[in-house]
Structures are given as structure tokens and as C-alpha cells.
Amino acid sequence: MNNYKLTIQYDGTNYSGWQIQTNANSVQQEITRAVNIILKEEVNLIGSGRTDVGVHAIGQVANFRTEKEIDLYKFQFSLNSILPEDISISSIQKVDEKFHSRFDAKKRTYLYLISQFKSPFYKRYSYYYPLQINLEKLNELSNLFTGKKNFSSFCKKQSSVENKICEVYEISWFTQYDLVVFKISADRFLHGMVRAIVGTLLNAEKKENSEEYIQQVFNSENRESAGEAVPAKGLFLYKVEY
Secondary structure, three states: OOOEEEEEEOOOHHHHOOOEEOOOOOOOHHHHHHHHHOOOOOOOOOOOOOOOOOOOEEEEEEEEOOOOOOOOHHHHHHHHHHHHOEEEEEEEEOOOOOOOOOOOOOOOEEEEEEEOOOOOOOOOOOOEEOOOOOHHHHHHHHHHHEEEEOOHOOOOOOOOOOEEEEEEEEEEEEEEEOEEEEEEEEOOOOHHHHHHHHHHHHHOOOOOOOOHHHHHHHHHHHHHHHOOOOOHHHEEEEEEEE
């Protein structure tokens, strides 16, 4: 059995997220349909993880297995020809038959983009936040999120996942051109976790006892104690490492 790994970029604006859903258009559904058309068989496309409604990806990873031997260059070209303009296969490679894009992933990295002035070019891919941002303070507060912790307060209440322990390896704020960028890497992420962390940190920056506030949020293990989630449109799955 041949196993093929895809690296994928997509604009999530018009999709219900990565995962196939009933009565909703998803990224996984579009790619699976295109692969099935080319191979003339039904494949099981496995993603490295879900992205929510409106979330984008620069480096999503997926894999599928088939008995057929694929010409990588021709297959990538054909796939991109069929896929809609807001989804692109940036690379394809043959991998070990046992490779699993979700279970083998060691680290996932997300970026969140914030624009500080109104721009028609940033509107679709960033959160317009005109208030002053203290990057030094945000980086200091972000240190409270690193390590292995219970992130129950930062995931959506309807989440069915019982294990809320995640290990955050790296978290930082910096400027890139006209944008403020939030970057976070972890072994795994819960539903809505990144957007909740960004919203909580922006909220904490305005408080006098900001470190105490964040610690109280963690201790509560209650989503309602954390800050409001920032909009999905500024969030990008940047990279998945194996």
C-alpha cells in the first residue's frame, strides 16, 4: 500500500472548517473529492488536526493510502487544477506506509495576525485592534502559558475531549511589517484554544494584576473566566512538525 503526504494551504473564509460535516462545505471534503476524481477510487484523507470555521492554513498536513503508484508532479498539478482557488496543494511526497498525519505529529504551530490600522488588504486575514499594544508586557505574560498545563479554561465548553492537558513549547508576540503577530507552538491544541489565549492575553494586558488574573483563569478550569475569543479570520495553522 502506498502512502502519500500532502502539505496544504487554504483560505478558510468560505468553509465550515477542515473536517467533513453534513450539510456544510469543508476543506477536507473538497480535497477528498478531487483525489477521488483523479484516482477513480474513494480514499480516506487524514488531516493532522481540525481547524475551525474561518481559520486559514499555510502548512496543514494530510495523508491518504492507495494501491496505485502516483506520478507526484502530475498528481499535484492535476489536484490543483481541480481544487477551488482558495485551496492549494503546496507539496506531495511518498512516505512510509505507517505514517499518520495526526498521530505522528510532534509539534503544531499557529500564527495569529493583528492589524493596528484599518486596511482593506488586511481585513480578511487579520483582527483589526486599534488599541495600543504593549508587546513587552504581553511576552512576559505569555510565559505563564508555557509548559504542560490544563487548558480547560481556554477550550470551547461543548468540547468532547476529556484530556485538556497540553504542552506549550513556545509562545511569543512580535511585529512583522505592519502587523502584530502572535505565535504559539504546542504538542496539541484544544477546540478554540489559540483564539481564547489571544483574547485572554489582550484582556490581561489592560489589568493591573494581570499575572494574578491569568493564574485565576487557569485555576478556575472554566471557559467563562477567560477572555473573549478573538475572530477566526486572523488565525493560521502555520506548521506541523514530525
